[in-house]
Amino acid sequence: xxxxHGNIAYLRGSHLLNLGRHEEAASFFREAIAHDTDNAxxxxxxxxxxxxxxxxxxxxxxxxxxxxxxxxEESYHHALRSLILSExxxxxxxxxxxxxxxALDPEDAFNHAIEARAHLGRERWKEAEAAARRALAIDGDxxxxxxxxxxxxxxxxxxxENEIAVDTLLANNPEDxxxxxxAGFSALQRRDHRKAEEHFREALRIDPEFxxxxxxxxxxxxxxxxxxxxxxxxxxxxxxxxxxxxxVIIIGLYLAFRFGRVLMAAIHPLLAVAFVVxxxxxxxxxxxxxxxxxxxxxxxxxxxxxxxxPEKLEGIFVGAGFTAGFTLGLLGAVWExxxxxxxxxxxxxxxxxxxxxxxNESTKGRVLFGGVLAFVYLNGFGAALGTAxxxxxxxxxxxxxxxxxxxxxxxxxxxxxNVRALRE
Numbered sequence: 041x042x043x044x045h046g047n048i049a050y051l052r053g054s055h056l057l058n059l060g061r062h063e064e065a066a067s068f069f070r071e072a073i074a075h076d077t078d079n080a081x082x083x084x085x086x087x088x089x090x091x092x093x094x095x096x097x098x099x100x101x102x103x104x105x106x107x108x109x110x111x112x113e114e115s116y117h118h119a120l121r122s123l124i125l126s127e128x129x130x131x132x133x134x135x136x137x138x139x140x141x142x143a144l145d146p147e148d149a150f151n152h153a154i155e156a157r158a159h160l161g162r163e164r165w166k167e168a169e170a171a172a173r174r175a176l177a178i179d180g181d182x183x184x185x186x187x188x189x190x191x192x193x194x195x196x197x198x199x200x201e202n203e204i205a206v207d208t209l210l211a212n213n214p215e216d217x218x219x220x221x222x223a224g225f226s227a228l229q230r231r232d233h234r235k236a237e238e239h240f241r242e243a244l245r246i247d248p249e250f251x252x253x254x255x256x257x258x259x260x261x262x263x264x265x266x267x268x269x270x271x272x273x274x275x276x277x278x279x280x281x282x283x284x285x286x287x288v289i290i291i292g293l294y295l296a297f298r299f300g301r302v303l304m305a306a307i308h309p310l311l312a313v314a315f316v317v318x319x320x321x322x323x324x325x326x327x328x329x330x331x332x333x334x335x336x337x338x339x340x341x342x343x344x345x346x347x348x349x350p351e352k353l354e355g356i357f358v359g360a361g362f363t364a365g366f367t368l369g370l371l372g373a374v375w376e377x378x379x380x381x382x383x384x385x386x387x388x389x390x391x392x393x394x395x396x397x398x399x400n401e402s403t404k405g406r407v408l409f410g411g412v413l414a415f416v417y418l419n420g421f422g423a424a425l426g427t428a429x430x431x432x433x434x435x436x437x438x439x440x441x442x443x444x445x446x447x448x449x450x451x452x453x454x455x456x457x458n459v460r461a462l463r464e
Contacts, residue, residue: 047072050079053089064090085434114144138151139155169192173189180195183216195280196280200227215246258296268329330354333407353398358391367384380424382420386421390445397410406459
């Protein structure tokens with residue numbers, strides 16, 4: 041009877057899994073495992089359910105390891121383990137698991153698609169494309185592989201090929217939400233935010249819980265602003281390169297700035313000042329565009345409903361903070377009011393570390409950049425209060441000295457923000 045009850049629980053769980061009712065399905069797979077601890081399929085399906093439940097991805101990894109312990113020769117278990125590791129952003133391990141799946145069954149298109157997904161996570165575009173094409177050589181109608189191929193063509197900037205891939209996806213399965221998300225991001229890269237919004241809305245109609253579609257819709261809302269469209273163009277350009285090559289570009293830009301400043305100073309001091317201002321505006325634009333975009337969305341009664349609480353906080357501290365800080369600083373300069381200058385500087389400069397706090401998935405990054413944000417506010421507002429009430433006090437002198445350190449910390453954020461371990 042125990043085996044019969046286990047089979048019934050497994051079948052019920054499988055039915056609920058197909059319906060996308062993951063929490064209910066998980067309970068039945070747990071029941072199936074309780075009746076048969078060697079049911080590798082129940083472990084694998086339970087892992088699939090847990091992967092879709094918020095906050096359960098680490099447990100999903102534990103469960104799929106149990107499935108592998110029961111049946112280590114089943115390639116699907118290793119492929120699923122790779123997918124879970126990719127979701128956890130442990131891309132090197134994900135690639136190892138994907139290669140194990142391919143070694144066990146090189147004729148399974150899903151295994152090659154999973155390898156493509158792992159390469160994509162490591163930003164190895166050529167390897168991802170090759171693996172996706174291997175999957176499609178085995179199964180030309182494999183939707184997962186087609187979506188991955190469309191994505192990797194887009195990030196490489198090969199938009200003509202991407203357009204063909206996306207059109208094929210939509211023609212083959214117009215009810216595939218991932219196909220519409222791919223089409224949406226392709227439209228964004230072509231600077232057509234209206235078309236992108238249509239596709240993201242359609243993806244959410246098909247699957248209201250699809251986080252990728254919600255994120256894409258937010259990006260299309262932000263892209264209503266020309267300011268943010270320019271930022272997106274910069275991001276799409278930079279994504280073509282690996283993280284290592286992006287560092288080369290960033291360092292190259294900095295060296296070009298240093299050389300250009302010296303060159304401009306030799307021509308005319310005002311040219312050097314203008315050059316420095318332009319560079320600083322570029323740096324702030326790169327780091328603040330997203331937060332400013334969120335702030336603009338918050339001004340729209342309808343669009344703001346799509347923002348999550350962290351995105352709203354980002355809009356407040358980054359977009360509104362920088363706008364208010366710049367305004368206060370300008371007024372302080374015009375009225376020669378040091379208190380307004382310090383308060384405005386705290387809000388404007390604090391916007392930069394704030395852009396790395398609220399939507400950052402890295403715990404270390406949130407702690408580090410959140411600490412910088414607090415330090416900037418503490419010293420900036422302390423200096424503002426001190427200059428207004430007791431300009432000759434030791435407290436005011438200490439706060440003003442702290443502002444110098446805060447400025448250095450903000451400058452360091454522009455470099456540390458490019459470290460993947462600190463910004464996800």
